[in-house]
Amino acid sequence: xxxxxxxxxxxxxxxxxxxxxxxxxxxxxxxxxxxxxxxxxxxxxxxxxxxxxxxxxxxxxxxxxxxxxxxxxxxxxxxxxxxxxxxxxxxxxxxxxxxxxxxxxxxxxxxxxxxxxxxxxxxxxxxxxxxxxxxxxxxxxxxxxxxxxxxxxxxxxxxxxxxxxxxxxxxxxxxxxxxxxxxxxxxxxxxxxxxxxxxxxxxxxxxxxxxxxxxxxxxxxxxxxxxxx
Amino acid sequence: xxxxxxxxxxxxxxxxxxxxxxxxxxxxxxxxxxxxxxxxxxxxxxxxxxxxxxxxxxxxxxxxxxxxxxxxxxxxxxxxxxxxxxxxxxxxxxxxxxxxxxxxxxxxxxxxxxxxxxxxxxxxxxxxxxxxxxxxxxxxxxxxxxxxxxxxxxxxxxxxxxxxxxxxxxxxxxxxxxxxxxxxxxxxxxxxxxxxxxxxxxxxxxxxxxxxxxxxxxxxxxxxxxxxxxxxxxxxxxxxxxxxxxxxxxxxxxxxxxxxxxxxxxxxxxxxxxxxxxxxxxxxxxxxxxxxxxxxxxxxxxxxxxxxxxxxxxxxxxxxxxxxxxx
Numbered sequence: 016x017x018x019x020x021x022x023x024x025x026x027x028x029x030x031x032x033x034x035x036x037x038x039x040x041x042x043x044x045x046x047x048x049x050x051x052x053x054x055x056x057x058x059x060x061x062x063x064x065x066x067x068x069x070x071x072x073x074x075x076x077x078x079x080x081x082x083x084x085x086x087x088x089x090x091x092x093x094x095x096x097x098x099x100x101x102x103x104x105x106x107x108x109x110x111x112x113x114x115x116x117x118x119x120x121x122x123x124x125x126x127x128x129x130x131x132x133x134x135x136x137x138x139x140x141x142x143x144x145x146x147x148x149x150x151x152x153x154x155x156x157x158x159x160x161x162x163x164x165x166x167x168x169x170x171x172x173x174x175x176x177x178x179x180x181x182x183x184x185x186x187x188x189x190x191x192x193x194x195x196x197x198x199x200x201x202x203x204x205x206x207x208x209x210x211x212x213x214x215x216x217x218x219x220x221x222x223x224x225x226x227x228x229x230x231x232x233x234x235x236x237x238x239x240x241x242x243x244x
Numbered sequence: 245x246x247x248x249x250x251x252x253x254x255x256x257x258x259x260x261x262x263x264x265x266x267x268x269x270x271x272x273x274x275x276x277x278x279x280x281x282x283x284x285x286x287x288x289x290x291x292x293x294x295x296x297x298x299x300x301x302x303x304x305x306x307x308x309x310x311x312x313x314x315x316x317x318x319x320x321x322x323x324x325x326x327x328x329x330x331x332x333x334x335x336x337x338x339x340x341x342x343x344x345x346x347x348x349x350x351x352x353x354x355x356x357x358x359x360x361x362x363x364x365x366x367x368x369x370x371x372x373x374x375x376x377x378x379x380x381x382x383x384x385x386x387x388x389x390x391x392x393x394x395x396x397x398x399x400x401x402x403x404x405x406x407x408x409x410x411x412x413x414x415x416x417x418x419x420x421x422x423x424x425x426x427x428x429x430x431x432x433x434x435x436x437x438x439x440x441x442x443x444x445x446x447x448x449x450x451x452x453x454x455x456x457x458x459x460x461x462x463x464x465x466x467x468x469x470x471x472x473x474x475x476x477x478x479x480x481x482x483x484x485x486x487x488x489x490x491x492x493x494x495x496x497x498x499x500x501x502x503x504x505x506x507x508x509x510x511x512x513x514x515x516x517x518x519x520x521x522x523x524x525x526x527x528x529x530x531x532x533x534x535x536x537x538x539x540x541x542x543x544x545x546x547x548x549x550x551x552x553x554x555x556x557x558x559x560x561x562x563x564x565x566x567x568x569x570x571x
Contacts, residue, residue, distance in 0.1 A: 065457055091459035103454050105447035116443035117458035162458050 017042050018198050019064070019095075019166055024073035026063050033059040035222040036073070041166065044196040046188075048209045048230065050242055051219035057202045058100060060219070061170050064200075065097050066090045077166065092119070096164030100171045100202075102151040104143035104158070111139045113154055114161045121163025128157035131187050149180030156187065166198045167191065173203055181205070188212055206238060218242070248564035252517040256430075259285075259520065260423060267416045275415040276487070277531060281524045282422040283483045288507035288519020289429045290476030295505070296514030297442055298469040299449035303501050304360065304376030307383045308474040310496030311356050312349035312481025314387065317399040317491035319345050324402060342407045342421070345482055353478020354471050356383075361470035365463055380501055387493035398492025405486050412486075422483055426520070429476055434516055436472070445469050477504070506544070510551060512558025521559050 017040040024037040034056045041047045049057050062068040063075060066087040075082040077093055091097070105113050114125050114135075129136030132153040138146060143154060152172060159167060169188070173181040185208045191197055192212060203209055209216070209230070216233055218226040218241045225241050226233075259282060266274035287309055294300040322329045322338025329336045339345060364375040388396045404412045412418050436442045445465045448455040452462040485491040494500065503526070510525055511518025526544070533540035555562040 067453065067457075087453070087456035088459050088461045091457055097457045099454075099457065103451075105443075105450060105454070107450070108443055108446060112438075112443045113447075115440050116447045116455075117460075118440060119459055158458060 018045075018078055019200070020074070020076045021060070021064070022074045024060065024063060024070055024075060026059055026068050026070045028059075028068070032071075033068075033222055034063065034070075036224065037217075037219065037222070038224050039217045039227065041198045041200055043165075043198055044192075045215065046192050046199040046201060046213045048213035048216040049200060049202045049219065050204075050206075050209070050216055051225070052242060055219040056222040057219055058170055059222075061097070061168055061200075061202065064090070064168065065095060091162055094163070094165035096159035096162045096167045098152075098155045098159045098167070098169045098172055100174070102148070102155040104146070104151050104154050106144040107142070109140050109142055110135050110146070110154055113143050113158055117158045117161045119162045123160045123163050125161075128160055131160070131190065132157060132183075147180075149176050149183070152176060152180070152184060153187070156184070160191075164197065166200065169199065169201045169203070171202055171204075173205060173208070181208070185212065204242075206242065246564070248515070248560065251560055251564055255517050255520050255524075256427070259426075259524070263416060263419050272415045275419050277527055279415065279419040279422045279487055280484075281520070281527050282419065282426045283480050283487060284504070284507060284523040284527070285520040286422070286426045286429055286483065287477045287480035287504045288511070288523055289426070289433050290473045290478075290480060291504050292473075292508050292514070292516075292519050293433060293436065293476065294470050294473035295508055296518070297437060297445050297449070298466050298473075300365075300466060300470060300473075301373050301505075302364075302376040302470070302473075303373050303498060303505070304364075304378075304380035305474070305477050305504050306496050306498060306500035307360065307376075307380040308353040308357055308477040309481035309484070309500055309504065310383060310387065310491075310493070311353045312478035312483075313485035313491040313495040314393065314399075314481075315349035315352050315478070316345050316405065316482040316485040317401060318393055319348060320401045320405055321393070321399055340403070340405045342405050342412070342486070345405055345486075346479055349478045349482035350475045353481070354475035356478075357471045357474025358467070361467045361474070365466050365470065377498055377501070380496060380498055384493050384496040384498070387496050394492070396493060398490055398494070401485075401489045401491075404489055418487070422487070425479065425483065429479075430516065430520075433476075437516070441465070441468070506548060508558075509548065510558055512555075512560040512562075515558060515560040515564075518558055518560055525559065 019041045021037055021039045024034050026034040037060050051057050059068055063070050066085055070083055080093055082090055111125060114128060134150055135153055135157055173184050189212055213230045216230050220241055226237055263275040263278040291305050294302050319338045320340050323340040329338050360379045364372055367375055393399050406412060407421055410417045444455060444460050448462040448465050455462055481495060507519045507522030507526055511522035529544055533543050551558060
């Protein structure tokens with residue numbers, strides 16, 4: 016059953032239109048990769064889902080609720096957890112405080128996040144601003160999990176990280192998929208890792224769907240055409 | 245124990261120790277000065293919740309300080325004159341009992357903060373500062389024209405209000421009341437800063453968008469903080485009016501808002517004990533330099549300038565270094 020359903024989504028930043036018609040759907044427990052070159056509308060699509068950009072046309076629903084009329088905090092409370100591009104942790108707070116500030120009732124607590132990312136448990140009392148980039152990314156994911164989401168959105172979660180840290184992040188995403196049954200929408204550029212985790216993919220080109228289908232059907236021709244530099 | 249905690253403990257011990265020593269040496273004036281420090285620090289603790297935790301630069305906190313003061317003045321004036329405050333729907337003759345006066349002061353200032361906050365928090369930055377200032381000045385001019393309660397001349401209370409089991413006319417006992425209230429407010433403020441609410445408020449100070457994506461509403465967080473902040477400052481106002489046995493529109497003026505802000509900035513915005521150190525330094529400067537020159541505030545201005553330019557963590561930050569603001 017489809018959890019997030021987007022159809023014909025259009026959105027603009029003032030006079031500049033960024034999305035011209037995006038369609039995608041994610042079912043429960045499914046991992047969907049949203050791909051495309053820079054500036055093709057991936058982050059704008061995520062912002063529209065999370066209520067940070069108001070769509071001009073199209074439909075956008077989550078678990079039967081129309082998201083277009085809702086504000087960011089209402090959308091988050093419906094069960095959409097966002098790991099934003101650039102981490103954006105709460106810098107003046109410690110690791111534990113970052114997680115506590117975001118906590119909502121549910122299965123996720125500090126101990127469980129600590130099991131997923133042992134490094135966070137070790138740095139429990141450290142300020143977020145003093146963490147490495149990888150640790151901040153783990154904290155951003157942990158913070159989103161503390162909201163007990165049904166859909167987790169990861170926007171460029173491994174960008175700019177060392178290979179070993181990226182592996183840790185991908186391992187955590189795989190674990191989330193296997194153990195929680197949470198739906199995950201992931202935006203990333205590392206195709207090899209996405210192939211291992213994602214069930215399906217949507218490729219955006221110039222603000223609209225260029226291709227969508229099963230990850231297994233994503234051919235080298237398609238990736239060269241829409242994702243190659 | 246971190247260095248900041250040691251400083252906090254030393255500050256609290258000094259505030260308790262100095263008046264006790266003065267009591268032994270029969271120096272009631274020093275006890276009164278310490279009481280003034282405790283009460284003004286309490287007002288600062290209130291502002292620090294809005295300013296330090298929530299990043300809300302309010303230049304209208306004198307409104308809550310004054311409302312607390314007038315709550316005390318009006319209730320006590322009616323009690324001492326045996327004139328009922330109102331007769332419908334029931335007879336209420338005023339009161340000279342501190343717990344009841346405090347309750348009225350806290351509720352009245354919290355309600356005022358709710359109304360002022362609900363309107364002001366729709367703006368931010370310089371507009372927020374100006375709106376809070378405007379509300380404060382509105383109440384100031386209202387108090388000036390409120391002839392029933394003294395107008396511009398203010399309202400005197402001949403006998404200090406009562407606290408069950410204590411002699412409030414004894415300076416050391418009145419100090420004990422002020423100290424106990426301040427200690428409770430500091431404890432509450434520390435708990436609040438570490439609570440999920442306080443942490444979320446701290447986070448929302450940075451950016452509203454970020455906290456919204458985790459399901460929090462910055463407006464509600466800030467409004468609740470503003471109301472709590474106003475209520476604590478209102479309680480300080482009731483105690484301050486009781487200390488002086490006098491309330492006047494001056495308590496509502498923007499100068500008073502500025503003074504409360506100076507306590508917090510001098511001590512270090514966001515530092516739990518900043519208002520205590522700030523108020524102590526302010527009162528000491530006023531007392532020591534005030535005898536030398538009536539323009540003593542020039543020196544205060546200079547000190548403030550130095551603090552803002554070279555010690556953004558305030559005096560506590562200067563001594564304790566850069567630690568977690570709510571540590």
